[in-house]
Amino acid sequence: MRDYGIDPSVFSISVVELRHEVAGRALLDIPALSVPRHGATCVLGPNGAGKSLLLRALHGLLEPTRPGEVTVAESIGRQAMVFQKPVLLRRTVAANVAYALKAAGVARSDRRERVARMLSHGGLAHLAERGARSLSGGEQQRLALVRALAVAPDLLFLDEPTASLDPGATLAIETLLHDAIRAGTKVIMVSHDPGQAKRLASDVIFLNRGQVVEQGPADAFFDGPSSAEARAFLTGNLVF
Amino acid sequence: MQDFAGVLLDALTLIATGDRDLWDVIGLSLQVSLSATVIAGLIGLPLGALLAVGRFPGRQAGIVVLNALMGLPPVVVGLCVYLLLSRAGPLGEFGLLYTPTAMVIAQALLVTPIIAAITRQVISALHEEYEDQLTSLGVGRIASVPTLLWDARFNLVTGLLAGFGRAIAEVGAVIIVGGNIAHHTRVMTTTIALETSKGNLEFALALGAVLVLIAIVVNGIVGSASLRLRSVAHA
Numbered sequence: 335m336r337d338y339g340i341d342p343s344v345f346s347i348s349v350v351e352l353r354h355e356v357a358g359r360a361l362l363d364i365p366a367l368s369v370p371r372h373g374a375t376c377v378l379g380p381n382g383a384g385k386s387l388l389l390r391a392l393h394g395l396l397e398p399t400r401p402g403e404v405t406v407a408e409s410i411g412r413q414a415m416v417f418q419k420p421v422l423l424r425r426t427v428a429a430n431v432a433y434a435l436k437a438a439g440v441a442r443s444d445r446r447e448r449v450a451r452m453l454s455h456g457g458l459a460h461l462a463e464r465g466a467r468s469l470s471g472g473e474q475q476r477l478a479l480v481r482a483l484a485v486a487p488d489l490l491f492l493d494e495p496t497a498s499l500d501p502g503a504t505l506a507i508e509t510l511l512h513d514a515i516r517a518g519t520k521v522i523m524v525s526h527d528p529g530q531a532k533r534l535a536s537d538v539i540f541l542n543r544g545q546v547v548e549q550g551p552a553d554a555f556f557d558g559p560s561s562a563e564a565r566a567f568l569t570g571n572l573v574f
Numbered sequence: 575m576q577d578f579a580g581v582l583l584d585a586l587t588l589i590a591t592g593d594r595d596l597w598d599v600i601g602l603s604l605q606v607s608l609s610a611t612v613i614a615g616l617i618g619l620p621l622g623a624l625l626a627v628g629r630f631p632g633r634q635a636g637i638v639v640l641n642a643l644m645g646l647p648p649v650v651v652g653l654c655v656y657l658l659l660s661r662a663g664p665l666g667e668f669g670l671l672y673t674p675t676a677m678v679i680a681q682a683l684l685v686t687p688i689i690a691a692i693t694r695q696v697i698s699a700l701h702e703e704y705e706d707q708l709t710s711l712g713v714g715r716i717a718s719v720p721t722l723l724w725d726a727r728f729n730l731v732t733g734l735l736a737g738f739g740r741a742i743a744e745v746g747a748v749i750i751v752g753g754n755i756a757h758h759t760r761v762m763t764t765t766i767a768l769e770t771s772k773g774n775l776e777f778a779l780a781l782g783a784v785l786v787l788i789a790i791v792v793n794g795i796v797g798s799a800s801l802r803l804r805s806v807a808h809a
Contacts, residue, residue, distance in 0.1 A: 395706050414710065421707035424725040433721075437711040 344371040346410055346489055346520045347392055351402035354387055354544075362387045362398065362544045371407060373536030374511070374521040376552070378528065380567060384544040385524040386493050389415075392522065393491050406489075410520065412438065414487035418494040420478035422466040427458055427477055430466045431484050438485040448484060456480035456510060472503025479510055483519070490514065492523040496530065508534060528568055532556055540564045585780035596777070600784055603761040606674055606748070607741035610681030611689075614741075615734050618686045622693025622733075623719045627701050637694065643687035648680075652750030655680040659751065672753040677761070680747040685737040692733030696726045728800045735796060739789060 345368040354362040362384045369375050369392075377385045390396035392404065393415050406413075414434075423430050431449045440448065453459045456476050461469060466477060475495055482490060492511075496504040511534060515521055525531050531538060531552065538555040540548040542563045548555065559565050588596055625636055657663050659671040659679075670676045700722050708718045723730065745763035752759035754768060762781045769778040 390706070393710065395709055415706075417707065421704060423704075423721070434711055437713050 345369055345405075345407060346371045347404065347406050347522070349392065349402055349404045351400060352391060352398055352404070353400040353402065354384075354391065354396065354398035360544050362391065364388070364402075364544075364546055367539070367546055367549070369520075369522060369539070370537055371409070371520060372518075374515050374523060374534045375537050375539060376531035376535035377522065377524045377539045377541060378526070378531055378564075378567070379541035379547075381526070382543075383541040385526075385541055386418075387544075388539075388541065389491050389493050389522065389524050410488045412485055412487045413489045413491070414482035414485055415491040416475075416478050416482050416493070416495050418497050420474045422469075422474055422477060424467060425465070426463050427466050427469070428453065428462040430477060431481050434481045434484050440485075452480050452484045455513075456483075457506065470503075472499050472506065475499060475503065476506055476510070479507060483510070483514055487519060489520045489522070492521065494524050494526060497526070504530070528556070540567070542567075581775045581779050582783075584776035585783055588776060588780040589784060593780075596780060596784075598757060599760055599762055599765050599781065602674065602759075603742060603763075604788070606677045606761060607681060607738060609678045610685055610741045611734060611738040613678065613682040614685040614689050614737055617682075618689030618733075618737070619693050619723060619730065620719065621686075622690040622695075623697045623723055624716075625690070626694045626697035627715050627719060627722065629715070640687050640691050640694065644691050646684060646687060648684055648744040648746030649750065651680055651684045652747035655683065655747065655751045671751060672755060672759055674752070674759060676751040677748045677759060680751045681741040681744065684744060684747055685741050688740055689733050689737045692736060693723075693726075693730060696729045696733065697722050700726050731796055731800060735793065738792065742788065743785070 348366075348368040349364060350366050352362060352364040352367070353360060377388060379385050387396060391398050391401075393413060394404075395415070423433055425433070428449050431452055432445050435445045435448060436442075450459070450462075453462055456479070458473065458477055458480060461473065466474065469477060479492075479495065496507050499507065508530070511521060511523075515534075521534075523534065535552040537550060538548070538552050539546060540555070540559070540561070540563070548559060548561045548564050555564070556568070559568060622640075625633060625640065655676060656671065658665050659668070659676050660666055661671070670679070697719075701718070704718065704722065704725070708721065713721065743763065745767055748754075748759070748761055749764045749767065752761070752764065754760050754764040760768075762785050766778045766781050766785075769775070769781075
């Protein structure tokens, strides 16, 4: 087992012997991985590196060929996930948030007030009665994030939440994420944008071809990645 | 042979003057077919949704059978219901043969596969989109059925309409189990068949016109209502 310089006693989620194959090809092959308990962890890597698969496997949405052993820290209760393309129910903005609260077992009497609070926190209060599907792309993703945060998750997964958003909408999402991280929510986020990772991440997991090539604090990673793959990835992205 | 325009004019006169027999027949038709559609919806919507999201043995076979049953010939359904309800049949003691209830049963049987099959298609597509998100929210496979049905409501109306259209337009099943008894089990389609064979073309054509009109009005109402709701509830 490789030492990534992470204290395994303060992990949020860790996994041993995780492997996922499709048609005999290993899309994900992770002997051991521990994600730190606090801050934001950014999963970086080129397309097809297995970033989304890893996230889905950790969140329990993917049934890997060899599930290995996923351990979630005891201090982590509720989990939530925001997808690259927001999946909004065909209901009003407020009803979308209320639905998540209901699914999380929040009593009906508490829901209305919490919905209102979350919507105003996300700057969506004026859109509360609009159909969720009629919002702009940025507003939709903001709603998806607000809905995920509404249940006060201890662990929040995000799969390229700003992939198709303009800088303004991206900033709004990142501001909400900053608040959540400050409030103690553990964030594990896939991004293809090193700039975003620099702004948000406290540590980085660099994936390539389904394997963890590098893991460590964000500063160190961006200052001088130790692997050739990560160096190539970062330079490649800086050029464009 | 009378010319079509003349017959049509007489037919419209019959409708306009509110001919009693005509309206009795129309009323019963609507009553029978709407009841059948409601019952078929109560069975077909959850059945289709379960086939869409469920993971159980025989599901694939169920889907194949369901799709095949969409094309069920009304006369065959009529015959089966007739055998069930006739005096000697297993349900004969209820004396339902040649009653509107028998017609509702036959049409419900005819329409349920249509509604269930369309529901399965619609819900399958929506489930594919929602599955990860709902799982993430902690909503299980079966628990997601009401959510999916509600969120697909506008598309499901199309299925219900298709079912209603099939019910109100079919003649084979109702004529066998209803018997086309005047003022009792006579509906639009059976009357058209009877009056045409009697040569009473005005009456038959008047009913035909009403039948077409009902189709247009129902589709118009649902179309505009769902359009309005759609723009409010979601884009």
